Amino acid sequence: MSISEKLQQIVKTLPPGVTLVxxxxxxxxxxxxxxxxxxQRVFGENKVQELVGKWEVLPKDIQxxxxxxxxxxxxxxxxGFVTLIHGVDSLRLLREINKRAAQAxxxxxCLLQVHIASESTKFGFDQAEIAEAMEIIKAKQLPNIRxxxxxxxxxxxxDQAQVRGEFRFLKSLFDALGKGDETFNILSMGMSGDYLLAIEEGSTMVRLGSSIFGSRNTP
Structure with a gap:
């Protein structure tokens, strides 16, 4: 099946209001x-050098x-160009993004990454840290970050029950932190193996690679 055909099949599974990355x-x-x-107009990269190289040569209406x-x-x-940064996992990184955005x-x-998995190798804020970060944001101390x-x-x-529970926890945190803020409206959770479950639990943005492009190439 071609990339185009795979993409069209996936898009049919997405309800209104869910963005495909x-x-x-x-x-x-x-x-x-x-x-x-x-x-498709929204693409996700995980390495800065590769992202910059593709941005330089590919159509400028890509997000x-x-x-x-x-x-x-x-x-x-x-x-100067990135549309959305998903994995913001520390206040130090937030401050650097604010500084560079001001220069640009x-x-x-940005999205704040929350550590919801049982693996310690994954990055993200814990509940206390994210509450502190949101207080700083709401106090407008970082004016060039939204x-x-x-x-x-x-x-x-x-274990689908464990995955569902982790997604459900993130959705509850999202609802609590975003109360009253109409711009706080993106919940990015779900990848090729679990995106339908993530959507059931309230995801508004899914990140799919292998189900569109096939297995990952070795860099």
């Missing part, structure tokens, strides 16, 4: 253009999302 990390510009020609772990010293390379004279949309919502990655497990 096509995860194009390690994929060629040709593969991205096949998805683009089929109508690029940084979905991987972002190091503070790499923010400056994407601050733009407001940077926090649009939350992002989380569930445990890599066959």
């Amino acid at each position: 096509a995860v194009s990390k390690t994929k060629s510009e040709d593969d991205i253009m096949k998805a683009y020609t089929a109508g 690029w999302h940084m979905i991987g772990h972002l190091q503070r010293n790499k923010v400056k390379y994407i601050a 004279d733009r407001i940077q949309d 926090v649009r919502g939350l992002m989380g990655m569930a445990t890599f497990t066959e």
